[in-house]
Amino acid sequence: GVLSYSKILRPENLALLPVGDDVRLIGDVSSGRLSRLDTSGRRKHHKSVGIVHLKISSFRESKSDDRRFYIFTATKTLHLRTNSKKDRVAWVEALASSRCLFSLRPLNDTLSLVPNDISISTERLNKRLLEEGISEVIVKDCEQIMLSEFLEVQGQFKVLCEERSSLLDTLRQLEAANIEAEASGIHDNEYQLTKHEYLSSGRGKYSECSTTESSDDIEKQELEEVSDEEETSFFDTKEYFSELTACCGSVTEVANHMANPVEPENRIDDMKMIAEKEIIDSRYPQIERRKKLPDPVEKEKGVSLWSMIKDNVGKDLTRVCLPVYFNEPISSLQKCFEDLEYSYLLDRAYEHGKAGNRLLRVLNVAAFAVSGYASSEGRHCKPFNPLLGETYEADYPEKGIHFFSEKVSHHPTLIACHCEGRGWKFWGDSNLRSKFWGRSIQVDPVGVLTLEFDDGEVFQWSKVTTTIYNLILGKVYCDHHGTMHIHGNRQYSCKLRFKEQSILDRNPHQVHGFVEDVTGKKVATLFGKWDDSMYYMNGDGTSKPKDLADASLLWKRSKPPLNLTRYNLTSFAITLNELMSGLQEKLPPTDSRLRPDQRHLENGEFEKANAEKLRLERRQRMSRKLQENGWKPRWFQREGEDGPFRYVGGYWEAREQGNWDGCPNIFGEYNEDLVNSSEGS
Incomplete structure (x- = not known):
């Protein structure tokens, strides 16, 4: 249930996965690119620069452009545009089905984290030493030395397993808290959209997470321009991306x-x-x-x-x-x-x-x-x-x-x-x-x-x-x-x-x-x-x-x-x-x-x-x-x-x-x- 996206500077550099049981190709343009890439052999694999968890996302189709749709998360908005209205329908259906198919499951509890019984057998070693003519007393001494060393290693191994178990418990708690926080963020965002419709107007090129230039309801932008002479003397505010999770394709x-x-x-x-x-x-x-x-x-x-x-x-x-x-x-x-x-x-x-x-x-x-x-x-x-x-x-x-x-x-x-x-x-x-x-x-x-x-x-x-x-x-x-x-x-x-x-x-x-x-x-x-x-x-x-x-x-x-x-x-x-x-x-x-x-x-x-x-x-x-x-x-x-x-x-x-x-x-x-x-x- 995760959508990942990459930054591609030129369309000819687009890397498409082979179409199979788990890969679906949407759009005639994509099909044409895939055939040309197969012919020329020029396929480049691009590193993902961002991901969206579909389970805690919402989607909306544009009212003014039948090829545009949006993906909303608690912290960002993706503005996407397809080549046709048919492609947009296919994309939204694919995203919705993926969100329903995958659930936010907790970490797997089926594994036994700490072994209850670990033992070794020295029978083969004893037999081999006796065949070589080693006395039985020396063989038993060697056996005791080996068992004592093994018990020490076994104790250290159990400590590591217990630490791993504690770490997984902590991860479960963090995962649950993160899911709850992100889900509540989405609810706030949806309320904001339905109550005030901030995102359907007044966005333009200033939308911080736009993958394409937004043109949805562009005629409403001028209505959203507000001049506040009383309280906008200076705006020096907090600086960095909280959702910056990956890098550009290249750095100069x-x-x-x-x-x-x-x-x-x-x-x-x-x-x-x-x-x-x-x-x-x-x-x-x-x-x-x-x-x-x-x-x-x-x-x-x-x-x-x-x-x-x-x-x-x-x-x-x-x-x-x-x-x-x-x-x-x-x-x-x-x-x-x-x-x-x-x-x-x-x-x-x-x-x-x-x-x-x-x-x-x-x-x-x-x-x-x-x-x-x-x-x-x-x-x-x-x-x-x-x-x-x-x-x-x-x-x-x-x-x-x-x-x-x-x-x-x-x-x-x-x-x-x-x-x-x-x-x-x-x-x-x-x-x-x-x-x-x-x-x-x-x-x-x-x-x-x-x-x-x-x-x-x-x-x-x-x-x-x-x-x-x-x-x-x-x-x-x-x-x-x-x-x-x-x-x-x-x-x-x-x-x-x-x-x-x-x-x-x-x-x-x-x-x-x-x-x-x-x-x-x-x-x-x-x-x-x-x-x-x-x-x-x-x-x-x-x-x-x-x-x-x-x-x-x-x-x-x-x-x-x-x-x-x-x-x-x-x-x-x-x-x-x-x-x-x-x-x-x-x-x-x-x-x-x-x-x-x-x-x-x-x-x-x-x-x-x-x-x-x-x-x-x-x-x-x-x-x-x-x-x-x-x-x-x-x-x-x-x-x-x-x-x-x-x-x-x-x-x-x-x-x-x-x-x-x-x-x-x-x-x-x-x-x-x-x-x-x-x-x-």
Whole structure:
């Protein structure tokens, strides 16, 4: 009762089993292929890349396409299409009959696991020794020695048999639990299909387990696109396939090199890179920051997203307050600064450009653009959506940077940031457009990030698409995919492709790209993984596999902290909401560190956090009125009517003087005076 499937790149490579009593061939096209393969003798056997247990699966035929049908499991959906309607009927009947034919039987109990009686006979040996003239006394001594050795072996054998029996008992329990869990998952999935019909609309190319491009009820997809400006500021969620059970048919030489980048030349490059980083860091003071979050005061209670959706069917979603269980204890403003965790790459890029090596400068800029995605691996909670006018500062002397961000618009949600380092400035604003596809959300960042070095060289790029899968059922994970263009105003530009993850890919999160000069000539190749590391090679990337040892490391992800929590924050992210000694007195009343619901969540005070979040979200609904009455951001100004927001300056000077006039207490109780004051400004 198991359906297995393989990844086949070309139809002529299809391997078909000989038709017999236990093999049935469906479709005229398959018959033709089989005859051609028999004639040419070119049969390739492909390794199975996935299986489906038919006993705990359900099937459904498409209503709009008479050749398409679906197989549903608790964690994935297979979209299949036959060559004719007749073939589809045959397939569904074959699957249904196989499911009825095979049952989920427990492990076989008929075998005797521990032998009750094991004995040996020494009669032949005694007779042979006596024939050789050995005395009977010596023969009996030999017999006793043999029996004693055998008894010891027999005891060891019985111990092994008992261990095997215990192991089989454990396997029976696990099998029973697994069957029960998978079966219950299927029931939930069927309820979801019949009640809401998520899978019959709004699926498109974003279905995570599609074997073909879905076109079922395609006219309904646009109706399922939901834009949530209140709660979709960021979606950095849990990352990996839970159902990834097999590998692709082949892996490229570059991917193999990525998996084993331990060549002697690379060790030298790695040590050189670390040495350069230490030289840069030695210019900055060392500041001790916290290594873990505070221990929670209360025990957290889990919340089911599916239960919340069912409980709020028909309600105004803008007035539904999600519990803090779905949040991590940082805000989207702080999340922007998390992209600068590896700011030493920009320090290094500045030094290379200063020394006249423009190529290494753009390579480090490209590595920096990729490194910002590394922290999303394993993160399944969303940051807090900032209030209008909320700010965040990050003064990190040990990195040589100070960063500032502000929420400058509520409808649409816009966050602007500005950061200054040694020899460079970085700024940008971001808006997110989200589409809800039933079991996944696609998030498209809108906005341009700008990096400017002191010598006038500028690089600009936009972020790629992020998709979060298995929102309702299964293991939640996110993927980043698309093409990133890093445009330079001087000699070089860069193009990076984030490969979209699929169920058939055992080497996900890949990034490939190249650097080209002003003439369009490729001068360097980049490859790596956005959650691990990036490498580069000089040239256009057409080198032979044996030359891949010449690849040099650009960036390597930092090790995770020792004290991991369910938030899976990086060591750097753990420091973002820290209130160090003497810092609170210097902060404006709009800083994210002072937000009460976020602080209560970090401390593990979940009841207080939920109460404060509800209060602040009610207050946040007044932000539209504030914005309509002419509210303007305090520290950023838009260039033109539709241009980007740029930092106008003055924040760090006001901080030095402790002068926060004009900064309202946005986390306090709401009153009409705040709206009225904005009308007169």
